[in-house]
Amino acid sequence: MTQIPLKEIMPNGEFLESGHLACPGCGASLSMRMVLKAMGEKTIVALPACCWSIIAGPYPQSSLKLPLYHSAFETGASVASGIKAALLARGDTETTVLAWAGDGGTFDIGLQALSGAAERNEDFLYVCYDNEAYMNTGIQRSSATPLGAWTTTTPGSHPEGRPKKDILAILAAHRIPYAASATVAYPEDLLAKVRKAKSIRGTRFLHLLAPCPPGWKTGDDETIELARMAVRARIFPLVEIENGETWRITVDSPGDPVGPYLAKQGRFKHLGREDAAAIQAGVDARWKALQRRVAGS
Amino acid sequence: MKKVIVGNHAVSWGVSLARAEVIAAYPITPQTQIVEELAEMCDDGRLAARFIKVESEHSAMAACIGAAATGVRTFTATSSQGLLLMHELLHWAGLGRLPIVMADINRAVAPGWNIWTDQNDTLAQRDTGWVQLYCENNQEVLDTTVQAFALAEKLSLPVMIVLDAFFLSHTSEPVDIPEPADVDAFLSRRDAALKLDTSDPHAFGALTTPAVYMEMRKRQQEAFDRVLETYQLIDADWDRRFGRSWSAIESYRTEDADTVLVTSGTITSTARYVINERRERGEKVGLLKIKMFRPFPTAALRRALAGIPKLAVLDRNISPGHGGIFAEELRSALYDLPADRRPRIDGYVLGLGGRDVTPDVIGECLDATRGNDGASSSREDIWVGVKP
Numbered sequence A: 001m002t003q004i005p006l007k008e009i010m011p012n013g014e015f016l017e018s019g020h021l022a023c024p025g026c027g028a029s030l031s032m033r034m035v036l037k038a039m040g041e042k043t044i045v046a047l048p049a050c051c052w053s054i055i056a057g058p059y060p061q062s063s064l065k066l067p068l069y070h071s072a073f074e075t076g077a078s079v080a081s082g083i084k085a086a087l088l089a090r091g092d093t094e095t096t097v098l099a100w101a102g103d104g105g106t107f108d109i110g111l112q113a114l115s116g117a118a119e120r121n122e123d124f125l126y127v128c129y130d131n132e133a134y135m136n137t138g139i140q141r142s143s144a145t146p147l148g149a150w151t152t153t154t155p156g157s158h159p160e161g162r163p164k165k166d167i168l169a170i171l172a173a174h175r176i177p178y179a180a181s182a183t184v185a186y187p188e189d190l191l192a193k194v195r196k197a198k199s200i201r202g203t204r205f206l207h208l209l210a211p212c213p214p215g216w217k218t219g220d221d222e223t224i225e226l227a228r229m230a231v232r233a234r235i236f237p238l239v240e241i242e243n244g245e246t247w248r249i250t251v252d253s254p255g256d257p258v259g260p261y262l263a264k265q266g267r268f269k270h271l272g273r274e275d276a277a278a279i280q281a282g283v284d285a286r287w288k289a290l291q292r293r294v295a296g297s
Numbered sequence B: 001m002k003k004v005i006v007g008n009h010a011v012s013w014g015v016s017l018a019r020a021e022v023i024a025a026y027p028i029t030p031q032t033q034i035v036e037e038l039a040e041m042c043d044d045g046r047l048a049a050r051f052i053k054v055e056s057e058h059s060a061m062a063a064c065i066g067a068a069a070t071g072v073r074t075f076t077a078t079s080s081q082g083l084l085l086m087h088e089l090l091h092w093a094g095l096g097r098l099p100i101v102m103a104d105i106n107r108a109v110a111p112g113w114n115i116w117t118d119q120n121d122t123l124a125q126r127d128t129g130w131v132q133l134y135c136e137n138n139q140e141v142l143d144t145t146v147q148a149f150a151l152a153e154k155l156s157l158p159v160m161i162v163l164d165a166f167f168l169s170h171t172s173e174p175v176d177i178p179e180p181a182d183v184d185a186f187l188s189r190r191d192a193a194l195k196l197d198t199s200d201p202h203a204f205g206a207l208t209t210p211a212v213y214m215e216m217r218k219r220q221q222e223a224f225d226r227v228l229e230t231y232q233l234i235d236a237d238w239d240r241r242f243g244r245s246w247s248a249i250e251s252y253r254t255e256d257a258d259t260v261l262v263t264s265g266t267i268t269s270t271a272r273y274v275i276n277e278r279r280e281r282g283e284k285v286g287l288l289k290i291k292m293f294r295p296f297p298t299a300a301l302r303r304a305l306a307g308i309p310k311l312a313v314l315d316r317n318i319s320p321g322h323g324g325i326f327a328e329e330l331r332s333a334l335y336d337l338p339a340d341r342r343p344r345i346d347g348y349v350l351g352l353g354g355r356d357v358t359p360d361v362i363g364e365c366l367d368a369t370r371g372n373d374g375a376s377s378s379r380e381d382i383w384v385g386v387k388p
């Protein structure tokens, strides 16, 4: 693979200030930085409660150089719907509304509002940065927490016992014009998807895997590597779905074994060989299902 | 233009005259007609609003929050369970200082399911930072709806217009509907000083530490301190333009009264009838209507009620473990009056879950208070007409 220096593909615009309050190595802050670069200055951000409520800084500061509305945990999609309606009411068809929520705010408490908005095909981009637990409140499980993971509410003796909810399939089932997964480990893919999403009207959804060093018990220099391993191991395939029908894999996942990915993270350290095999089996089954979807569309 | 319309449609007319720009709402009996009519108005061009057909009241209020923060005029309507579902976001709108206007049809809360009127839904929201205005008839509903936008936007506070289920929501009355041009002269397009705007970016609602949170609360309180005076100015302006006025509290035939009924909502109209009858018989009785419950117009109530020997407060609500809510708030408001000017307050809990409050029922309350010459009330409410 040819190596292109990151700075050559990165748009110059910078909408995230240095001095924001994320932990070192935070995948969520990197995700925001990259997404906003592709979004540009005509963007209004609706931000329900999540780690980003802290990263954005306390009053009277803001680490974002864009208009930002902090809102209640479950209201990302509904507040964004209102902002968009207000812009249209005053004739602004240019500004994009970006709802930015964590996995808890998306998979769990905000799912009803998101489903309502997606079904209405509200005209906004909804980004879920997924760190696979409630990190703001100190690492509790969400329905995005993967099988076998430790969190404070799924202790090592009783780790998460269910596989991660398939949020992309749920959004696709709403037949929204665009839904995709991406991650900062593949910036070209991520930027292309944001640009594509930005050019489309209606509800657009991006699911970003965003490693979290304190929550995953990983080093703060391992974020990119982990995100890349998750993609390569088919744990987090990079796909895009148009109109809920056309499924496409945008970056190939060669199918590296899941073992090394799990072994790198403290949240999986209680797992034995059989647990890892069960996780591998789940990943393989979901990959097959994805292949069928891609082939059938 | 005079039209015979139900209370719900009086709200819809008020909203369309105010030229609301974003409406987000969800159906619930007995509010549904408001949003049906608004949807119709948006459809046939009478109203150029964007109507978001959300999947819940929770999202209705959240969408209003987003829209109001973007600087436009917003409206929603709900009732009972729907209002309760909004609770977290009512605080958000209140402390977020967003001038959202909402109509709530007072409906009892479940279980068991009950679609009839009482005030527990709205009174449970009294500390959420919303102005609350209770209405007595459909003309007042229409006028208050338009006035509410002016008040909300002047002080950056959300305003709730409250009307009784069925007794107003579904009851037809003749209503004078002002000319749109005249309302435009009264209420111009919303011009928000601060809003979500890419040419002037700000963050709203960020983490607020103990070092600044109290100041924010104090500003909210100061805004509430200005509500009564601001409302009076708005109402006087309305009166000049349209020849009608709806005061925050209204004293009716209280001159020389030995006993005064204190009411809110449609019970007021029935109580007026009772007072007229009694006055004809020479009884010294009067009525005080409370329209504005938040802020509680304490100073005005002290002025209006000082020196009246006895009050009979009719509460279509109950705070379990305490008592009728208007009676309790009045006791607190009048506590500072000198003892010889402080009325004795009898509280009556009645009409819950839509039970009829007839002239006879009100007459009984009046007689009980007039006949009781004890110096102080027991503070225990009298539950009216409850079967053993």
Ligand SMILES: Cc1ncc(C[n+]2csc(CCOP(=O)(O)OP(=O)(O)O)c2C)c(N)n1
Pocket (backbone or CB within 6 Å): A028, A049, A050, A051, A052, A072, A073, A074, A101, A102, A103, A104, A105, A106, A131, A133, A134, A135, A136, A137, A142
């Ligand atoms: C109604 C409500 N319940 C609970 C909370 C507490 N809370 C704030 S953020 C959060 C977790 C957020 O998790 P997620 O969306 O995954 O974002 P993350 O913190 O992981 O970035 C919780 C539980 C809240 N703010 N509001």
Ligand code: SF4
Pocket (backbone or CB within 6 Å): A021, A022, A023, A024, A025, A026, A027, A028, A029, A051, A055, A131, A135, A136, A211, A212, A213, A214, A215
């Ligand atoms: S806890 Fe995780 S998601 Fe939250 S700021 Fe830290 S690294 Fe980022």
Ligand SMILES: [Mg+2]
Pocket (backbone or CB within 6 Å): A102, A103, A104, A130, A131, A132, A133, A134, A135, A142
């Ligand atoms: Mg999370």
